[in-house]
Amino acid sequence: xxQPLRVALAGLGTVxxxxxxxLHENRDLITRRAxxxxxxxxxxxxxxSKDRGVDLDGCRWVDDMTALADxxxxxxxxxxxxxxxxxLALARAALNGGKSxxxxxxxxxxxxxxxxxxxxxxxxxALKYEAAVAGGIPVIKGLRDGISxxxxxxxxxxxxxxxxxxxxxxxxxxxxxxxxxxxxxVKGYAEADPSFDVDGVDAAHKLSIMASLCFGTQLNFGGVxxxxxxxxxxxxIAQANDxxxxxxxxxxxxxxxxxxxxxxxxxxxxRLVSKDHPLAHVTEATNAVVAEGNYSGxxxxxxxxxxxxxxxxxxxxxxxxxxxGETGPAFAMDAAEMEAISRxxxxxxxxxxxxxxxxxxxxxxxxxxxxxxxxxGVSIDSLIQRKAGAGEAMLAIVTHECEEQAIENTLxxxxxxxxxxxxxxxxxxxxx
Amino acid sequence: xxQPLRVALAGLGTVxxxxxxxLHENRDLITRRAxxxxxxxxxxxxxxSKDRGVDLDGCRWVDDMTALADxxxxxxxxxxxxxxxxxLALARAALNGGKSxxxxxxxxxxxxxxxxxxxxxxxxxALKYEAAVAGGIPVIKGLRDGISxxxxxxxxxxxxxxxxxxxxxxxxxxxxxxxxxxxxxVKGYAEADPSFDVDGVDAAHKLSIMASLCFGTQLNFGGVxxxxxxxxxxxxIAQANDxxxxxxxxxxxxxxxxxxxxxxxxxxxxRLVSKDHPLAHVTEATNAVVAEGNYSGxxxxxxxxxxxxxxxxxxxxxxxxxxxGETGPAFAMDAAEMEAISRxxxxxxxxxxxxxxxxxxxxxxxxxxxxxxxxxGVSIDSLIQRKAGAGEAMLAIVTHECEEQAIENTLxxxxxxxxxxxxxxxxxxxxx
Numbered sequence: 001x002x003q004p005l006r007v008a009l010a011g012l013g014t015v016x017x018x019x020x021x022x023l024h025e026n027r028d029l030i031t032r033r034a035x036x037x038x039x040x041x042x043x044x045x046x047x048x049s050k051d052r053g054v055d056l057d058g059c060r061w062v063d064d065m066t067a068l069a070d071x072x073x074x075x076x077x078x079x080x081x082x083x084x085x086x087x088l089a090l091a092r093a094a095l096n097g098g099k100s101x102x103x104x105x106x107x108x109x110x111x112x113x114x115x116x117x118x119x120x121x122x123x124x125x126a127l128k129y130e131a132a133v134a135g136g137i138p139v140i141k142g143l144r145d146g147i148s149x150x151x152x153x154x155x156x157x158x159x160x161x162x163x164x165x166x167x168x169x170x171x172x173x174x175x176x177x178x179x180x181x182x183x184x185x186v187k188g189y190a191e192a193d194p195s196f197d198v199d200g201v202d203a204a205h206k207l208s209i210m211a212s213l214c215f216g217t218q219l220n221f222g223g224v225x226x227x228x229x230x231x232x233x234x235x236x237i238a239q240a241n242d243x244x245x246x247x248x249x250x251x252x253x254x255x256x257x258x259x260x261x262x263x264x265x266x267x268x269x270x271r272l273v274s275k276d277h278p279l280a281h282v283t284e285a286t287n288a289v290v291a292e293g294n295y296s297g298x299x300x301x302x303x304x305x306x307x308x309x310x311x312x313x314x315x316x317x318x319x320x321x322x323x324x325g326e327t328g329p330a331f332a333m334d335a336a337e338m339e340a341i342s343r344x345x346x347x348x349x350x351x352x353x354x355x356x357x358x359x360x361x362x363x364x365x366x367x368x369x370x371x372x373x374x375x376x377g378v379s380i381d382s383l384i385q386r387k388a389g390a391g392e393a394m395l396a397i398v399t400h401e402c403e404e405q406a407i408e409n410t411l412x413x414x415x416x417x418x419x420x421x422x423x424x425x426x427x428x429x430x431x432x
Numbered sequence: 433x434x435q436p437l438r439v440a441l442a443g444l445g446t447v448x449x450x451x452x453x454x455l456h457e458n459r460d461l462i463t464r465r466a467x468x469x470x471x472x473x474x475x476x477x478x479x480x481s482k483d484r485g486v487d488l489d490g491c492r493w494v495d496d497m498t499a500l501a502d503x504x505x506x507x508x509x510x511x512x513x514x515x516x517x518x519x520l521a522l523a524r525a526a527l528n529g530g531k532s533x534x535x536x537x538x539x540x541x542x543x544x545x546x547x548x549x550x551x552x553x554x555x556x557x558a559l560k561y562e563a564a565v566a567g568g569i570p571v572i573k574g575l576r577d578g579i580s581x582x583x584x585x586x587x588x589x590x591x592x593x594x595x596x597x598x599x600x601x602x603x604x605x606x607x608x609x610x611x612x613x614x615x616x617x618v619k620g621y622a623e624a625d626p627s628f629d630v631d632g633v634d635a636a637h638k639l640s641i642m643a644s645l646c647f648g649t650q651l652n653f654g655g656v657x658x659x660x661x662x663x664x665x666x667x668x669i670a671q672a673n674d675x676x677x678x679x680x681x682x683x684x685x686x687x688x689x690x691x692x693x694x695x696x697x698x699x700x701x702x703r704l705v706s707k708d709h710p711l712a713h714v715t716e717a718t719n720a721v722v723a724e725g726n727y728s729g730x731x732x733x734x735x736x737x738x739x740x741x742x743x744x745x746x747x748x749x750x751x752x753x754x755x756x757g758e759t760g761p762a763f764a765m766d767a768a769e770m771e772a773i774s775r776x777x778x779x780x781x782x783x784x785x786x787x788x789x790x791x792x793x794x795x796x797x798x799x800x801x802x803x804x805x806x807x808x809g810v811s812i813d814s815l816i817q818r819k820a821g822a823g824e825a826m827l828a829i830v831t832h833e834c835e836e837q838a839i840e841n842t843l844x845x846x847x848x849x850x851x852x853x854x855x856x857x858x859x860x861x862x863x864x
Contacts, residue, residue, distance in 0.1 A: 033765050142570050149462055216465070300735065310729055327758075
């Protein structure tokens with residue numbers, strides 16, 4: 001059997017402790033699968049004295065996180081987080097030092113993945129980040145290795161467990177976003193500062209990583225259109241339900257070939273998902289990713305999107321890859337092969353749209369709205385009008401397929417009138 | 433860029449031609465992902481003159497299939513089928529010659545996987561068989577690499593597209609098995625001799641492969657209990673539906689730790705699947721696999737289980753692995769590490785059971801059945817009695833959880849009475 005694989009681990013929070021626990025609990029099986037022992041020989045974390053309930057005997061404790069890269073190890077694992085700062089410094093130092101680097105840090109990979117992949121290649125080291133996307137679901141390996149022969153036409157999915165937990169709870173109890181969020185924070189499903197999750201940033205990080213992997217294009221986190229779930233009302237969920245849909249926060253990327261050259265479309269937004277679609281049945285903190293290959297057809301990967309154990313599972317799978325010597329290019333091809341691509345415009349995209357308006361309840365308002373839609377060329381598939389507050393009415397409209405620009409034009413007209421109360425809610429339907 | 437990878441291909445049926453077409457159609461992308469060109473340089477097939485609609489220019493044609501292993505290539509791909517005979521001879525020759533070997537041949541892997549994995553290891557070559565299980569779904573890589581850190585507690589799924597197509601059609605149209613089978617044969621969803629599919633043998637091949645991979649145990653195809661779908665009546669599907677279930681052919685494997693030492697339980701059989709379970713929504717020729725890891729939690733992989741394009745996708749993914757040098761052990765660990773394990777007895781297994789009896793419609797029959805169940809300690813969760821043919825009644829019973837042996841005992845008692853007409857139908861419920 002080969003020499004043990006020596007691992008240095010940065011970060012002993014729930015995931016870091018989970019990795020140590022997993023390596024211990026499944027030690028025999030992991031040794032057999034990796035073909036060698038995997039030993040954590042050095043660790044770093046903020047607080048040396050804290051009891052984490054894991055055995056750190058035999059681990060060197062390193063106080064300076066970046067210095068972990070200087071340890072005599074084969075792999076450095078980073079579970080600290082943060083797109084820049086110490087995590088990035090450690091990544092650069094480890095890879096430059098010819099060490100393989102494993103991370104769960106989606107923000108860092110989304111922002112600096114190209115640079116890190118290049119350093120890894122230049123130094124013959126491996127960059128692995130299975131845990132950065134969709135927790136315990138091996139979707140990075142699925143896309144990188146499982147369907148590597150395919151031109152992938154579209155990738156989309158439920159990428160944020162917190163949002164899905166909140167949407168499912170709103171669905172089940174008819175509760176308001178703020179109440180469910182508070183409850184989720186108490187239960188540990190949402191962070192004290194929930195904005196990365198509920199505003200879609202976390203999902204956007206993951207989406208941009210998957211898009212690169214699927215399309216062979218350079219990472220472009222800045223090119224993700226991003227809308228979160230804060231503005232969804234219980235009434236939206238109820239109306240969607242009546243119409244045969246669930247609301248899910250969907251990250252969606254594809255190559256747009258409609259123009260003179262291919263562009264990259266990336267969007268995170270709440271969508272209406274038909275109850276016939278598998279993603280409509282993905283509840284609570286579960287994640288799911290759909291990839292459509294030109295030969296594989298549609299594939300679905302589903303499982304736990306977060307949590308210390310699933311995330312540890314993904315981290316350890318990467319470490320085992322390295323132990324086996326299966327250490328090819330991070331984004332499925334050499335960084336130099338990844339194509340620069342422009343962000344796709346979205347105005348010409350066609351689809352059905354859900355529109356919820358709160359309006360003054362006075363004569364002529366419906367005529368005003370109908371006229372604005374007609375003038376923009378938007379036709380109505382279904383419409384429900386209900387009483388909202390005092391003197392207010394709520395209109396929930398699903399349009400026929402139209403260009404997104406036409407919806408924008410409709411809203412521009414309506415905003416210049418005075419019947420709208422507050423901002424309209426616009427959600428696209430997920431096309432099957 | 434590295435030297436092109438030279439491939440020899442045996443078999444130019446729909447999958448073989450699909451592989452050639454895929455390598456051609458996605459050539460640029462595949463070269464970027466593989467880090468080198470992939471060239472099919474030699475082929476063999478039964479009929480040299482047949483037009484397959486693919487470009488074979490530049491390929492050497494080899495008449496003797498086994499001689500393909502002597503070609504100056506890096507990889508031999510076998511898409512001929514058959515557990516023994518020429519396919520096995522080619523596999524042995526290629527691996528012994530230090531060439532990597534890629535196959536879609538589930539029967540051969542199920543029967544000879546241990547031997548072939550050992551030859552591969554001894555000769556430093558790779559054995560890859562992603563296409564042998566679940567068509568285009570990268571489930572072999574998912575289990576081998578994606579959750580390699582986990583103790584996998586259970587693996588199960590819908591592994592045969594033909595059966596699922598037939599069951600879905602019976603469900604939708606209320607048709608009889610024989611009629612749907614004939615229709616499926618006309619449409620190309622079922623073979624002229626359908627027994628490998630409808631009797632569960634094909635699913636059993638796949639299950640035994642997944643079991644080895646998941647549990648680190650030696651392949652044991654002979655240890656799979658196997659029941660097909662021929663005896664399912666439209667009335668079974670209708671009753672199951674009324675009770676909240678769909679019927680699916682499920683392959684299911686787990687390590688049984690209830691005895692003094694661990695045993696391997698492997699079963700292919702039609703099951704009642706709750707409509708709440710994702711597998712209940714897997715229709716037509718789609719396949720789906722669920723794996724439960726002790727850290728990953730429950731994972732679902734779903735997609736096209738057969739067809740030339742999905743299968744070609746899996747074959748080419750294996751070839752790309754080899755081009756990248758990602759060529760570790762076939763069954764996730766060295767063959768010598770795979771444990772011998774006994775077949776688990778099943779009498780003590782507990783679960784709910786669906787029982788359908790056709791009985792003579794005369795006084796006292798229900799009392800007879802109820803007494804037989806009571807004496808065996810089986811209690812009834814739900815029961816429907818309907819008129820069947822003239823002088824016949826049909827009883828559909830779902831039991832409370834009980835030992836499988838108790839069901840056997842009930843049936844033994846009933847068989848010795850004279851009220852049963854034909855063989856009872858027994859289907860286990862899939863436990864959530």
